[in-house]
Amino acid sequence: MGIIDRIILTVYTVALLVLSALAVLIGVGWDKPAGVIRAALDTLNGRLTIGALGLIFLVSSARLLILAFRGRQPGQSVVHETDLGDVRISLDAIENLVQRVARQIKGVRDVRPQVALGADGLHAAMRVWVSPDVNIPELARDLQEEVGRSVQGVVGVALAGLDIRVENITTETRRGRVD
């Protein structure tokens, strides 16, 4: 679920909360909201507003329902075909691996990996934040070796390329100290 859908879901839930609370209050006998709605129905602008609100709810309900039933998007994956069936390793899983391995290397403060399937194989790119006390070419070489080795070992596929981009040199840790 993307960030936009999360926002929609949050707003949707809060709006429903408010509406249901209003409905309860109206049921108990608070007649002002009903009066406001009736008054709004008498003007064109009011009707448009109510119609638009209804439309927004309709669209977001439909979207959330579709999301829930469509299931997770397949996403891209590395495929090994075996006698017993396919083994698909999602690129998310590989990114996860790259990140964990890279973070364990001394001098690396933070890593944002991105893995993609190209025509010639699996490519990884990562943005790294490093400590000020490291030699960056050496660190980059270590990173490439370590990450390449563990991807080969864990996923069973060699990386066709591994690009490193040093985003910044920093002393602060951008992540929590524990996983």
Place this chain on the structure above:
Amino acid sequence: MVAVIAALAAGEVEGVVGMSGGLVGGLSEMLGKSSLARGVKVEIGTHEAAIDLYLTVEYGARIPVVAQRVQEGVKRAVEEMTGLTVVEVNIHVQGLQAASPEETGRKRPLG
């Protein structure tokens, strides 16, 4: 039922941390789908079955090796218990997760 057998068989394989329910928000789970069979998709004919498994694998494990064990274990379990011929077991590795004892220990409150 086949899905539950497959899920249990997969969960017994070393290196498998869990199944990832293929559905966003778990809405369908709330609608009554068995959570035991989470992350399993099964296609069953009269004599044959094809199974898709959505797994989370332990960080550090060799995925092809784990996947092969899962395929074998699931195929054996399903064939023995149901008599269906399993034509394929497709593995979808959705993520990696650390499964060290100290991590599970940390989550558990003391005492």
